[in-house]
Amino acid sequence: MKAEDLMIGDWLKHYNGTPMQVTKITTEHFACAENRGANCWEYNNKYEPIFITSEILKKNGWIKSELNLDFYCGNLEYKNYNIQIHNNQDSLNTNNKWLIHIETIYYEGISQSEITYVHQLQHVLKLCGIEKEIMV
Secondary structure (H helix, E strand, C coil), rough: CCCHHHHCEEEEEEEECCEEEEECCCCCCCCCCCECCCEEECCHHHEECEEEHHHHHHHHHCCEECCCEEEEEECCCCCCCEEEEEEEECCCCCCCCEEEEEEEECCEEEEEEEEHHHHHHHHHHHCCCCCCCCCC
């Protein structure tokens, strides 16, 4: 992981398996903390991104569609936005790609991106002005 690819609050997984959030960023390094505790300054290669999973989406309020099992949607707590996330895996299941589509309640498209990791989901939401704290 590179410090330049991260924002404060991004979720990463420490090499020991513990999910931590980025708390500080310098030009070349970043620090993470567990449960908003003490900063853990370590070499950046001790962290890896967290894959988006259906469990993480459900935990954060997205609801699985009954018509399409790979489709999750949410709009109640996001005020003026509809947010759909679709599992975009290839037929061999060799990647963990998700397509996120964000539009206003008037069906005006705001963003459509392919993402893989939780911190990318956090970035897309923030760039669209959606304040949603993600839990892992």
